[in-house]
Amino acid sequence: MELVAGGADEAAVIAHARRGDTNAFGRLVQCYQSSVYNLAFRMLGDGSEAEDAAQETFLRAYRQLGSYQPARKFATWLLSIAAHYCIDQLRRARAGGPSLDDAAWHDTLMSAAPEPEAIILERERSLDVQALLQTLPASYRAVLALRYWSDLSIAEIAGITGDSEGAVKVKLFRARQVLAHSLTQDTVLP
Amino acid sequence: MTEHLEMIAYMQSALDGALDDAARRLLDAHLETCALCAREWKALHATHRQLSSSPRLSAGSGFTARVLARIAADQRRERARSSRVYRLMFVAVILGVVSAVLLLAPLAGLADPAVWAGMIPDTLALLSVAAAWLTILMTFVRVALEAVGDGPLLVALIMALGLTMVWIRLVGGADAFKRPALANGG
Numbered sequence: 001m002e003l004v005a006g007g008a009d010e011a012a013v014i015a016h017a018r019r020g021d022t023n024a025f026g027r028l029v030q031c032y033q034s035s036v037y038n039l040a041f042r043m044l045g046d047g048s049e050a051e052d053a054a055q056e057t058f059l060r061a062y063r064q065l066g067s068y069q070p071a072r073k074f075a076t077w078l079l080s081i082a083a084h085y086c087i088d089q090l091r092r093a094r095a096g097g098p099s100l101d102d103a104a105w106h107d108t109l110m111s112a113a114p115e116p117e118a119i120i121l122e123r124e125r126s127l128d129v130q131a132l133l134q135t136l137p138a139s140y141r142a143v144l145a146l147r148y149w150s151d152l153s154i155a156e157i158a159g160i161t162g163d164s165e166g167a168v169k170v171k172l173f174r175a176r177q178v179l180a181h182s183l184t185q186d187t188v189l190p
Numbered sequence: 191m192t193e194h195l196e197m198i199a200y201m202q203s204a205l206d207g208a209l210d211d212a213a214r215r216l217l218d219a220h221l222e223t224c225a226l227c228a229r230e231w232k233a234l235h236a237t238h239r240q241l242s243s244s245p246r247l248s249a250g251s252g253f254t255a256r257v258l259a260r261i262a263a264d265q266r267r268e269r270a271r272s273s274r275v276y277r278l279m280f281v282a283v284i285l286g287v288v289s290a291v292l293l294l295a296p297l298a299g300l301a302d303p304a305v306w307a308g309m310i311p312d313t314l315a316l317l318s319v320a321a322a323w324l325t326i327l328m329t330f331v332r333v334a335l336e337a338v339g340d341g342p343l344l345v346a347l348i349m350a351l352g353l354t355m356v357w358i359r360l361v362g363g364a365d366a367f368k369r370p371a372l373a374n375g376g
Contacts, residue, residue, distance in 0.1 A: 022258055022261060022262070026254050026257075026258050029258070033254065033257075034246060034247075034248055034249065036249075037253070051249060051253070054249055054253070054257075055253075058257045058260075059261060062264075063264075128240075129240055129241060129244045144241065149246060154206065169202065176202070176234055176237055176238065179241070180233035180234050180237040181233065183233070183236065183240065184236070
């Protein structure tokens with residue numbers, strides 16, 4: 001049976017995983033892979049790096065399951081590992097920009113739009129956003145990714161990044177402003 | 191100016207869905223009269239829409255299997271490391287016992303001083319034994335450190351040197367050895 005994030009049986013599955021049940025951990029991976037992968041992709045900007053970062057996140061989560069406090073939301077704990085790993089990766093000053101021609105991108109779009117034209121338009125818009133994201137500092141990117149692609153609240157983001165809620169709001173504010181100014185430079189707003 | 195800053199804060203709250211009705215009315219009223227803020231709001235709102243509608247991606251098929259395979263490989267590595275640690279700990283214990291015997295025997299009267307004096311007849315012999323003792327100690331400390339983590343060579347060297355100096359001072363300075371040993375040597 002498919003595990004629902006934050007659902008009633010999640011605690012039991014986590015408890016099994018903590019006892020070394022890799023099948024139970026597999027259910028957690030299945031449930032949270034999209035959130036972790038999206039965060040990694042939005043932060044790193046490259047499909048293969050995001051895949052590697054997502055795998056590394058789950059590996060670290062498995063190793064650290066013993067230190068997980070059940071009182072904490074599992075998604076927040078997991079995304080915290082992912083965000084810190086991605087920030088570390090970005091700090092290692094990767095050479096080169098994001099791979100916007102990543103062939104995997106097209107295949108992995110989860111958009112349900114059936115029309116090819118709509119898919120292409122959507123993809124172009126997403127690539128614009130993705131390219132602009134790469135111009136932001138890592139911590140700003142993390143805050144945006146957690147807000148928009150992980151649907152977390154300000155308080156949850158603060159719990160992940162270790163910032164105060166005020167600092168998260170300021171980062172969101174500045175990141176949106178930078179993106180807004182960049183996006184409006186070349187496009188006509190609706 | 192203060193009003194503009196306040197309105198920009200309202201805009202951010204509105205985007206996060208955290209603006210109450212009264213504040214929303216104030217913002218709307220301000221946007222009708224302030225072209226600067228209206229332009230800012232339009233840009234921010236468009237950005238917010240674009241970010242919100244940007245699609246979620248999937249890691250691709252087989253991701254879970256790849257993660258589980260990586261975990262299995264990690265567990266194999268960890269088991270191999272643990273096994274190596276146990277072997278190192280065993281060697282460390284043996285070397286530790288040898289070191290302790292070498293250090294304590296002449297001092298605790300566990301051996302006949304005459305025998306030790308015969309084995310270490312002069313300063314050169316004392317230094318040779320000390321070198322051997324240093325090697326054993328170095329190996330012991332390194333193995334012990336590697337068993338509990340990454341063993342830095344420098345720490346092992348300093349600890350072994352310190353203990354060797356103590357050993358030389360104790361053995362070379364003991365009456366049983368001093369007279370025949372150091373007298374013969376120099």
